[in-house]
Amino acid sequence: MFLHFFKNTFFIGVIAIVSCISPSSKKSPVHASAEAKTTNPLNKEQKLVIGANQTEAYLPLLKGKKVGIVGNQTSVVFKGNGGYTHLVDSLVSLNIDVVKAFSPEHGFRGKADAGEKVVDGVDEKTGISIVSLYGSNKKPTQKQLEGLDILVFDIQDVGVRFYTYISTLHYVMEAAAEKGLTVLILDRPNPNGHYIDGPILEKEHQSFVGMHPIPIVHGMTIGEYAQMINGEKWLQNNLICDLMVIKMKNYSKKDHYSLPIKPSPNLPNDKSINLYPSLCFFEGTPVNAGRGTSKQFQVFGSPALDSNYFDYKYTPQPNDGAKHPKNQGKICYGKDLSGEPLLSTIELKWLLEAYEKSENKNDFFTPFFSKLAGTKKLQQQIEQGWDSYKIKASWKKGIENYSRMRQPYLLYH
Template sequence: MTLTGLDVLERDGFKQLAGKRVGILTNHSSVDNSGRNAVDAMRESGSVNIAAIISPEHGFRGTAEHGVLVENSSDPATGAPIYSLYGKTKRPTEEMLKGLDVLVFDIQDIGARFYTYLTTMAYAMEEAARYGVEFMVLDRPNPITGDILEGPALDSTTVNALTAYFPVPVRHGFTAGEMALFHKDWKNLDLKLSVVKMEGWRRDMFFDETAVVWTNPSPNIRGVKAEILYPGLGCFEATNVAVGRGTDTPFLWFGAPWMKAGKIAKELSKAPLKGVTFRAEERTPAKDVYEGEKCRGVAVDIKDAGAVRALDIYVYAAYYLNKHNKKDFIIKAEEIKKMTGNSRFHEMLEAGETPAAILAGFEKDSAGFRAARGKFLLY
């Protein structure tokens, strides 16, 4: 059984927070091994002074949809203000951090660079350094393992956004604590940083092998299979293809009213894509892209989680969509640059390069990161 950083801190009586004014950057995914939220666990311990709660995208309770701004509020149990970092500001302000001794980060990430929680952590680290506030990460599993990497390292000289911040591959293989160590080193932050490590976690574990309590990290990530496919199928959000928001299978299916789904599924089934099967399947999204329209699409079934390379699936799918639906399929150049990490993917696809050539370029672009990441690994 894996104990998260929160479990370890709680077991040890929160002694590392004793006598300090604590801010916590967290949301609904921060639960202990009994399913209790970190804020509640700290409050009920009677030994933690929670002075501020700060929340990321989707809000403190995790119910706000993708891209919806969240307002500030307050916690009725503790009386502490709840500051949103997905509203008027994406970074903690001086007002939010004023009087704090330590800012604690405890949020369950999903292991994809363009998922926003760890960028929010990075912004908070930078502001904590600016205002002299200690920063503590309560570590949690990378739910799609810590030893599989996918995609090119982001070119941070040309791309900088909430979804495109760290110079790491799309599937980066870091835990939150490891990313914090990497970020402090990359930005050379003058920051007192500590990581409360997990116990019983191995790098080859998927989330469902850890016995850590599951909560949907965001409304449309509803299981480990969606997390595994997200680094690839999430890239469709930079196109005019639906990814299953508003259906019962978000990030397990992609489609559009105009898609030649039978041909795409057949091509993907012949491609060298391991651990998955594909089948043509219709869906009618209740919201988001193509709301209320019947979409022809492709369902992706995972058969061997360890063999799946989700970004490979996206590259092959985009190639075949360009082949069979060229008049209808649209890739937003600036958005896909944020997702993949540089402009090369879009340029190579438009030039007619094969998926194999594109993926070989990805591997080359991430070689430096792969060689250097070892010093940040905690497990």
């Protein structure tokens, strides 16, 4: 079944459920619920209803409070007429006192390059001050949280460990717990939620592109993941964040979810999002993964790859989201994967192929590779000539343990 969630197919939903994590029980993360019903004469079939569209569920939680929003360009409320409104604009129009916004990597409007420092600013439309969580600090300071009563977290994630929105989630929850603030999550689908795969992150390789002992593809929504952060006591000093989640209606991890708004500049479409867990390994090598082209995370190539073996070539140039792409202005030899079928696994063959056909294997891996992988073992396995089947077999036990660990926090199946 395919749920194509584009603007012209969205309908306001039927039931909203607010789920709260219990700070006292890992086995029972949901301890309270509230329902709000809406009707839509156009909705003759059950349609996916995201958290942000369930205003009846969360407006009572925000009225009379000073609200902070953690969001970006994906933080929108969809309309039945095919349009959408940014969450901040929606809340302001409903007389909610939004006093501050916090932006993750890529900025509040999602235009900054990967890794580019994002500065504080002001939202031009509303005049609300914007605090960057990808600039001088990645965790909100206690001063930045002063005057707030509640934080709303609404960001479209892609379900991959090294996609930094879940790291921002961690720090927001930690800062909120220290300040005694509630975090309200408006849940959204995970476009890679149909599978789990990859090595488990080892503590010595912890960084902003990997903070928790999970596989690369974790198979959880932001709401589920937040409950796991609390339940596993991953926050500093075993803090527990006062957390509420507005669940989606009619969402299944088995369904394909097509994003209506690109979550970051270099994930422009469904294909790039699906290939991202497999191709992002190249960020820790000299190989370009499509940045500086119109096929970001759909092609890979390098001047150092064998031009006799690879018949596809392209030349990266500066563009939106890649002001200085790797191998800029150089002919890169590699492969175009934009026609590949939908993946339900991390595909290693392209990484192994590029390593095997590289002119200089000694310089193929950078230190960043092990941060992305979450382990030094993957590099060592590739250098020792392991094939993809043997490598993936080494992940099996870790994935099985993780699957059991995450079970109490799942809100959807």
